Amino acid sequence: MKTPEARQYPDLKALSEAGAKHICALVRDSLRQRDPVTVVLAGGKTPRLLYRNLASPPHNARMAWFNTHFFWGDERCVPPDHPDSNFGMAYDALLSRVPVPSENVHRIPAEEGTPEEAAEAYERDLRAFFHPSIGQGAAVGPVPEKGELPVFDLILLGLGTDGHTASLFPGDPVLEIEDRWVAPVPNPRGSPPVPRVTLTLPVINRARCVMFLVSGVEKRDVLRLILEEPDRASRVYPAGRIKPEGRLVWFADAGAMP
Ligand code: 6PG
Numbered sequence: 641m642k643t644p645e646a647r648q649y650p651d652l653k654a655l656s657e658a659g660a661k662h663i664c665a666l667v668r669d670s671l672r673q674r675d676p677v678t679v680v681l682a683g684g685k686t687p688r689l690l691y692r693n694l695a696s697p698p699h700n701a702r703m704a705w706f707n708t709h710f711f712w713g714d715e716r717c718v719p720p721d722h723p724d725s726n727f728g729m730a731y732d733a734l735l736s737r738v739p740v741p742s743e744n745v746h747r748i749p750a751e752e753g754t755p756e757e758a759a760e761a762y763e764r765d766l767r768a769f770f771h772p773s774i775g776q777g778a779a780v781g782p783v784p785e786k787g788e789l790p791v792f793d794l795i796l797l798g799l800g801t802d803g804h805t806a807s808l809f810p811g812d813p814v815l816e817i818e819d820r821w822v823a824p825v826p827n828p829r830g831s832p833p834v835p836r837v838t839l840t841l842p843v844i845n846r847a848r849c850v851m852f853l854v855s856g857v858e859k860r861d862v863l864r865l866i867l868e869e870p871d872r873a874s875r876v877y878p879a880g881r882i883k884p885e886g887r888l889v890w891f892a893d894a895g896a897m898p
Contacts, residue, residue: 644888648897660693664702682796683726691733714807714838715748755824763822803877807838848886857895864898
């Protein structure tokens with residue numbers, strides 16, 4: 641992992657503006673290396689304003705919508721039009737407002753069947769995209785070697801006050817999974833407390849860039865431990881175990897930054 645970068649902004653508004661700019665630049669840079677570019681969206685409330693910014697001038701004109709595929713880091717097991725759906729939030733704030741082709745949007749079908757079945761379905765979708773010769777999909781993805789983990793260009797993540805990220809919660813056995821890309825979290829966790837589906841740690845840690853969005857003073861202590869005592873944080877907080885092969889960038893507002 642490269643040395644983590646920490647950027648502080650006065651408030652969520654400034655963070656969201658800088659974050660949107662960063663994503664546009666990253667997508668453009670990535671497109672010089674490969675096409676399409678893969679972006680994993682975060683759930684929770686913090687990214688909403690950033691998503692709205694991406695869908696608005698000047699960022700919306702700078703984004704390569706046709707060449708970007710969107711995925712999710714985790715989903716709550718609710719229908720896509722439910723107010724708690726991570727897909728629903730991103731759709732309202734971003735995807736419904738921009739000319740992204742529907743085949744570029746890969747949502748987690750977390751409302752279908754059990755969390756286990758939903759996780760298997762999403763992993764099949766990812767495998768078909770990243771290994772089109774093996775799966776049924778036709779997408780011309782950035783194809784890794786057969787059997788390799790997928791390498792996303794950008795993964796956006798949030799941080800919980802208990803140190804969770806995506807749907808990777810402290811003490812959950814899902815943290816130790818190494819042989820799956822997507823895992824079910826069947827016991828209700830988080831807010832809202834519902835079963836969930838999440839990308840696994842090995843997949844997140846293969847990313848070319850992970851970008852955390854953190855806002856609010858209630859997250860400051862968690863962020864302090866992660867930034868100042870990373871070894872200890874990696875034993876206590878799932879977010880402390882995010883050590884991507886590529887860049888790790890913390891976007892935090894003044895309340896959250898220690
Ligand atoms: C979810 C998440 C979760 C979220 C954090 C931060 O589905 O709940 O993806 O990991 O990002 O809990 O959430 P807030 O941005 O709402 O504080």
